[in-house]
Amino acid sequence: MWEVVKLIPTKEEWYAALSERHGEKIQNSFGAATVAICGLGGLGSNIAFALARAGIGKLILIDFDSVDITNLHRQQYKANQIGVSKTQALKENLFEIAPxxxxxxxxxRISEDNAEELLEKADIICEAFDDAECKAMLVNLVLERMPEKYLVAASGMAGFGSANTIQTRRISKRFYLCGDGTSDVQSEGSLVASRVMLCAAHQAHTVLRILTEQFEA
Amino acid sequence: MVKINGEELNVAGKTIAEYLATTNYDPKRIAVERNGDIVFKSQYGETLLQDGDSIEIVSFVGGG
Incomplete structure (x- = not known):
């Protein structure tokens, strides 16, 4: 039997298409950037999709967990990836959309002992954890020990509250915070794809704005 | 007066740790910036709030 082999576009064709949409200067900036994503759940997996589609040159993906059936309602994994490490599953999925x-x-697991080494090469760091204490640990660590990095964190995106309350705030020169600031998963009881994706989109968009030198939130 | 998250408060002279003890903030879930710079967690007990300071306390909730 004959097999139909579908060839994907070449790297040159890929960047030409992106440059046509974003402009060459912006695309060169995206292509030269390294962005670290800490946590590959509802926020991190969606941030990664948006940034890969935009043509970011390199993503550093960090997570200790595996894909679970309870993740699939909001995270960018597939039913046949249950049990696979999130790093491996997301790498495969990103390769299919942005090779x-x-x-x-x-x-x-990112800790106070390994964070600096893991994040050393990143220009911009996205905090995308689920746990409030882990969020605070990473934010304090990056601001204290790596003040030259841009940091885009998130707090408050649980539940069915209005989409319009998800915002981006520029807390200080290189530190941005996305979310509504208050919707805790423990009090709201749930996370839904649409609202988590809004917050992830705010984070990804902030990354792209930083790279286009638009620093206001 | 000290501006904390946009609100003018009469807390000059207190340390950040002393101020936090009067609030509901969980010290494990916050980051504190003073005039645009991070306050190291290890310095909360020694950093005095001064007249004219602008403090931003970022509090994290769960979910992601």
């Missing part, structure tokens, strides 16, 4: 984005994966 020329370089992906570095670390299947570890």
């Amino acid at each position: 020329y984005t370089a992906i570095e994966t670390h299947n570890v």
